Amino acid sequence: MSALAGTRILELAEGVGGEYCGKLLADFGADVVKLERAGVGSPTRRLGPFAPGGEDPERSGLFAYLNTNKYSVEVDLDSAAGREALRALLGKVDVVIDDHEPGWLAERGLDPETLERDWPSLVVCSITPFGADLPEDRLHAQDINVFHSSGWGYHTPSAPDASQAPLNAAGRFLPSFESGMEGALCIAASLYERDANQLGRFIDISMQQVLTSRCDYVVAQMVAGEMAVGNERTAYDLAGPAGIFPCRDGYAYIWMSTPQHWDAVRQLLDDNAWMDEFPENWLERGCTPERVALCRKHIAAWLLTQDKHEVAAQAQKIGLTLVAVNNGRDLQESPQYQHRGFFAEVDHPVQGRALYPTVPYRLSETPAQITRPAPLLGEHTAQHLDANVVPVKQGGAA
């Protein structure tokens, strides 16, 4: 059974944030109609990774991942017919998802005021780097700029080498994925109310705020004046010997903060005489830089002789929080992911079969499911638009 069956969504978004938001809803059964630029389609069709066979718009693995279960309708929104088509579609849907720059929605009559007058029961979610009201020095931003304006960038990685630049987030689009999920959350909440009173809502999501919120435990203490702020790149860090260490076959992450963890380390290391110099509760009450350095040195030497999955299993069984640093191959081979079915086989008409990552929750009654691959460009145009507004196909860039 699908939880969101019958919910109709119009996706105007053309970026990763908005498309991921739409995907999260579509995978629960919502009907998501994606408007794509006539002739060229969504810009995400031109981003990798590409399936083998050339970089054409039907081979983007990024687009295929972000648009499972959706319908594709080709429209030229700058034409009179396109505007008419948009109006017709707006009258048929419950939700609109957008991630264009601020002002784009207003130009199409979807600003909060017009919305309340013309479309009072529409839920419109706008996802932008800094929210709808922009100062002039924030008009242009990519994910790396959002990540670095949020506080995360300056403090990544933990315990940095000060001579090296702070780093970007993992992958290309982490801020967009975070914000798309936040959009889906706000849309689901708004639909809950709308079911009762038919009232729509304008939702203005700031990606910067989404990311800063994700560190609320630290940043709220700083805003409240309870934690020091400054220019230290270690301002978010926790003291201690935790960290990533090389193993024989990759990397492992070890976390130690209690006497129990310390005892477990003693059990695992053959060469543990050096530990006798440390107080039993040093991790809690005597975490000096010298001890941390010495401890890290010995842990590093030991882990170099170990394999990541084996040593993690051994450590976990005696209560030590040691885990493998997994890569893409490890994830697909993970017995845990196989057990939970985190990867789902999807058969795409151009790209063929592949194992797609799915979503991080299992619902007993209404699980998320990929029932259809991402649509081909314009695959559902005729089905969703009246014949008189179907756009003429055009080549070239939009």
Add this chain to the structure above:
Amino acid sequence: MSTINRGGPLQGVRVLELTKVWAGPYVGKLLAYLGAEVIRVESEGSLDVTRTFGVDDIDNAPGWQSVNPQKLSVQVNMKSEEGIALILKLVGECDILVENLRPGAVKRLGLGYERVREANPDIIYVSMGMWGTDGPLSYQTGYAPCFAALGGVSALVGHEPGAPEGMNTRYADSTFGAAAAYAALVALLHRRRGGKGQFVDVSAVEAMSSMIGDSIMDYALNGVVAECGGNRHPEMAPHGVYPARGGEWVSIAAANGKQWAGLAECMGKPELGKDPRFATLDDRKANEDELDEIVTAWTSGCCPMELVTKLQKRGVSAAKSQSSLDLIADPHLWVREFYRDVTDPDGNSKPTLGPSWNMSRPAQLGAAAPRLGQHNDYVLGDILGLSTEERESLYAAGVTR
């Protein structure tokens, strides 16, 4: 089920939290910010470490305050049978239950899904675990950086290929919480539309993998194992974090040829925009070391905000890499009321973080995190309908405090 009126999309929804530390409480915070009435069940014998860590006053612990604004606290002794019976009674008055205790802990308490469902068949029961609730590795435990390592996130962050350094150690808990909050609301919608209550099983490691889905797709389609490699981007160049004056940093991304030309103009070298070494994205990727050296030579020694202003005027994506000091002083975040005041139980006002969204008809926010057991009378009296005598006798028996 809630009767307190703060407005917002989740007005009327009641949530029970059996949570600890950050990820579970973050679920309740998001739902409270959307208008739900969120009750944290606390037990004096097993307090959340964020109430006690490094402070003497459990009612004014800064970490606790950060993730629990706008919630209610009821104190029930979870080591007593009467306490568990009381919680099960309360479950009957709630829509959603969220738990992120250690693997198996809710079952040992007598508050596992089967038991709770008997008390309230309509309940949406959200269970959060590092690996989810079952499977060959579900016995394992870890903290946020373990989620990031296991989920494939850490491997993608590092200066040199093949040498992962990972995200900041704080990353992961809240992302996990946001995923759980979304899933809970989908289940709630299903119930409102005629469906049943259900069990929602959320995995922290999978939440992490979901933040790098595009990298995982590269392995799925091409067998390519993505690696870290500094701040570069396959589809943009330059793309990085460049040094400015006084140990400060600025992030710059030339999203396309036009932005690259704008950047070249800002650098006072408009000819670079047409230089064959850098003419197309492929050219710039092929000569990226040289390109980054040129940008670095320009940014080094400059004021970061002047760089950003200049670049933005030419249409180039740029932002200062904000330190904690910059972040707290960021005027835009104050103007948008992301930083906003809440009032604590003593009537003192202090700033905290608001939601990431602005929305029409939002939920009213104003209350700081609760004192331990602050809402016992409301929860036991108003919600459960216990008389003063009944409440006094529970208190006397040590079931509540």
